[in-house]
Amino acid sequence: MISMKGINYRYPKSKNNVLKDISMSFDEDKVNVIAGLNGAGKTTLFDLITGVYPKQAGEFHNIPTMDEILYQIQGAFLSLMILGKDYARLVYKISGKKFKKGSPSSFIDLGDQRENELLEKLWWREIGQMSVGERRWLYVTLLSQLDRKMYLFDEPTSAIDPSSRLKICKRLERLTKEPGKTVIMSSHHLHELEFIACKLFVMNNGRITFQGSYHEFLATYDTTNPDIAFDHCINL
Numbered sequence: 001m002i003s004m005k006g007i008n009y010r011y012p013k014s015k016n017n018v019l020k021d022i023s024m025s026f027d028e029d030k031v032n033v034i035a036g037l038n039g040a041g042k043t044t045l046f047d048l049i050t051g052v053y054p055k056q057a058g059e060f061h062n063i064p065t066m067d068e069i070l071y072q073i074q075g076a077f078l079s080l081m082i083l084g085k086d087y088a089r090l091v092y093k094i095s096g097k098k099f100k101k102g103s104p105s106s107f108i109d110l111g112d113q114r115e116n117e118l119l120e121k122l123w124w125r126e127i128g129q130m131s132v133g134e135r136r137w138l139y140v141t142l143l144s145q146l147d148r149k150m151y152l153f154d155e156p157t158s159a160i161d162p163s164s165r166l167k168i169c170k171r172l173e174r175l176t177k178e179p180g181k182t183v184i185m186s187s188h189h190l191h192e193l194e195f196i197a198c199k200l201f202v203m204n205n206g207r208i209t210f211q212g213s214y215h216e217f218l219a220t221y222d223t224t225n226p227d228i229a230f231d232h233c234i235n236l
């Protein structure tokens with residue numbers, strides 16, 4: 001199990017720690033979701049886990065090597081002129097997987113007919129002509145085809161509609177069905193977590209203030225509304 005204990009981090013030239021005594025353990029059979037206000041420290045934590053920043057204090061356990069990690073950062077630049085299939089080719093090339101010309105159906109099966117059809121549709125469309133939700137779904141879907149031990153997705157569901165958010169969450173949940181894979185995402189949206197097996201972490205001001213299942217989260221704050229639970233959690 002990938003875990004960490006007592007992690008602290010301070011940016012050079014900053015006075016205060018941005019991560020404060022963080023201890024977490026990630027489940028392999030669930031999507032691990034980190035929620036928190038803007039600036040809570042989620043991206044910093046991802047950057048530390050993946051080695052973008054050097055570790056300062058605390059212990060990390062069982063973190064895979066760089067080539068076993070997929071890290072989807074926020075706002076990665078891609079030309080809007082390239083087609084879905086060009087992005088797919090790039091992803092496959094990076095991973096050393098065999099890419100075939102023509103229809104994606106000859107070598108990619110997403111295990112869901114509607115999603116296979118969506119992939120076929122986006123395959124031939126320019127990135128710039130896709131909706132934001134379609135684009136994010138395509139990125140997550142193609143990246144999740146790569147065989148890695150750990151996947152980190154930084155806000156893959158931001159700025160998209162509830163239906164597309166759920167599709168992306170379900171895609172990540174599918175990854176957790178494969179043994180030996182740990183999936184971690186950050187998110188500002190909590191409602192769709194009801195529909196996936198997840199472990200939720202709430203980060204506030206550099207500290208983990210909750211970790212447990214979605215249902216434990218609601219029960220802790222005695223509500224059925226995750227946004228109200230979140231509000232209580234960060235204001236305690």
Ligand SMILES: Nc1ncnc2c1ncn2[C@@H]1O[C@H](COP(=O)(O)OP(=O)(O)OP(=O)(O)O)[C@@H](O)[C@H]1O
Nearest residue numbers: 011012014018036037038039040041042043044045
């Ligand atoms: N390079 C940096 N140098 C100094 N401070 C930084 C740096 N990068 C981020 N910070 C600060 O660290 C804190 C945490 O930022 P971080 O990007 O990790 O938050 P986040 O939880 O991912 O936010 P968001 O939800 O907005 O993406 C913020 O106060 C931010 O201003």
